[in-house]
Amino acid sequence: MTQNELKNTQTTERDEPFRMFGEWLKEAERSEPNDPNAVALATVDPDGMPNVRMVLLKGYDNRGFVFYTNFESTKGVEILSSMKAAMCFHWKSLRRQVRIRGSVEKVSNEEADAYFASRPRGSRIGAWASKQSRTLESRYALEKAVAGYTAKFSVGEIPRPDYWSGLRIKPMSIEFWQDKQFRLHDRLVFSATDDGRWTTTRLYP
Template sequence: MLDLKAEGIDAAKGPAAEETPFELFEQWITEAGRQEINDPNAMALATAGEDALPDVRMVLLKEYDTEGFVFFTNTQSNKGAELAANMQASAVLHWKSMRRQVRFRGPVEAVTEAEADAYFVSRAPDSRIGAWASRQSRPLGSRRELDEAVAREGARFGDSEVPRPPYWSGYRIRPTYIEFWSDRPFRLHDRFVFSRQKPEGPWHLGRLYP
């Protein structure tokens, strides 16, 4: 079991009153980066279109700061269509080896063109080609069809710089709720919650029964 106090939480008292959820998240994800074997920034993202069932899938958290949590995707994908209809989302990062998780929810906004460009150019060249080749979430006849699309786009761009597709961008979840969960014996887990009425509002810290 991890020493919660050493990691920023006194289990009896909870986070420090002056501590923001983003400061605590920074501590936890940094620790996850040292301990988790694969993708410590992997998170389950839940969205729901208008009058539709919720949909969930794994994505990678790519950026975070006091404004929120950012992921990037094809905006013509299922998640993109759902967000176009309902700009709200929730997500959870679960670090099994650390027996911890963080979940959050709130309204969603599109990142700026400059933010999307900056992240896209940081991707591996093959990933940039893949963004042009993949018609994400739409039916695919065969793997060969995808391979041919990748080859075609690779030939089209050759050795030139691969620009960001107009349908590829990012979203920022601006949380109004962030919960920090730590495993404790006998299912008597610790749950600390930061909540606020709107993304610009002050945080209120509370604790939940497990």
């Protein structure tokens, strides 16, 4: 489905919003100067205070949208406490936005191991060296930790830390937003049904 085919229908096939997302992402990969897979990730802390930061989408299919993180980081702790999150892609060059809300599940160990092994060696060292989101007493302390783990893993493969893995947002809703003249934008929302299909609804801009 393209931007000119945002039509209201009662129900759609199980993978329709993912096909549409894939088309939009491919167009973003051709037009965005940096990180077309960058996405704002929203979470909530135990006191109900929202948090948001940018992460990189590392995969998607009809099961959901995957990113990787240190589970002991702020976002890791917040997500694991609620198992809910939201995402927002904004592709300025295309004047498009995609919003995703849903529950969260951990990816399998096999998925996490495969992605971790694909990362540059320096990034794998960094996953061990960084106590993500915690207080850093000095830049030297981080550099010392990097040097220590570089020496420790100087030979052979670098294993994935137990606290580092992937999370998958399983969408309950996906909204596609397309800029239009006079701010009369197109907004199409896919909402998940109990049988794994989707209903679609158009919203006023």
